[in-house]
Amino acid sequence: MSKIVDKKVALLTGGASGIGRATAIAFAKRGAAVVIADADAKNGEAVAVDLRERFGAHALFIHVNVTDPASVQNMVQTTVNQFGGLDYAFNNAGVPDGSTSLRVSTQGNWDRVMSVNLEGVWHCMKAELDHMLAAEKGAIVNNASRSGLVGVPGDAIYGAAKHGVIGLTKAAAVEFASKGIRVNAVCPGLVDTALTRAKFGDDLIPRSRLANPLGRMAQAEEIAEAVVWLCSDAASFVVGVALPVDGGATAR
Template structure:
């Protein structure tokens, strides 16, 4: 059987670690040429090596998703000489951490950081991905949002605002570009076992996080990546403008 996405091209932000890396490997395994973008050359190179180990092809590009010129240049590289981009996977982001504060005590610095990276970064990535897709009349964009994009989470005002914003951008872009053959969706991921999640958290905090997932565990990056591949493929051809929970039941509580 031929790889499902043979001959396609994808641009993946946050491609050096976690869900972005897993998505790169999963898409490449289906024949997609992936360009992984991020701020650390070493981790991007590691992802490229992993892609090649599954028989795929990849390139890496340094990119700061908060800077429009950087994003535009990275997307253009991913699109190649003919300017064609089939898929955008927006996975770059920062965590809300565990410094929980009610809204009135939430620092402006932390709020601005969430908006700058998670929300503005998604907006800029979508903006330039869409410009390439419009020229070819087809494409699929998948943003890695969060359960915090569809429910409230006490103490995480900035993160929740940014993630809800990502879902809002997803719905708006789907309406703007649906008639032009472009689908735009988000994945409302539960807690996933990535370096960003585990770093600096005590066993007690992690136990509480796990307990919030009715399935009894947190997710694996490859489980989110499987959903990314599906949303990029024609198997999801009637799906657009939605945030799909892949969260072990987190949002069903």
């Protein structure tokens, strides 16, 4: 296993489940200290214990609500206090669109998706950049989506939030590249996680056969590999990209 992120400090929101959990494991396997930040304390603590037991990793769970700027500030400050710095941040916490169509969507759907998926990323980037700018180094990866690159039926609010995540990513990338900080986004297609199982139910497997040229869902580990690479020095000249990891869904 390549040690491309050895001895770095990686902070992941939404690290208790799905893509965040798989990315926490991928960082720990490569020798990084990992902070799992999530609103779900039970599963988040369990991931931290797993990383310590299986990989001997420095791993810590921090409770966070990404919609609350004070909670986000605490997450970043605790990371720096406990591990002495912050090298990589994966802003990944997210929720699905609660509506099935723009026509039936509600103010409640809008408020929830925008506050977690877009405003939450903004809060996190602000707090992370404070520390990275002081250190004059760092890498941020935001989790957008295929729905941030193209229109997906039934995903209007979610798609608007994810297009916004890519906007935040590109603007920050060009603003802070000269300060030693790289900012990029990853754009997964359909991934087998709790989020997609809850959203699509029995329709998930048939839907995944049509979702992309590979004819299957991604496993969360396949997204995690892209995130680790984007954070690492192996991607030292990659700035401001919205990288599709979608089995070719947006290529056709």
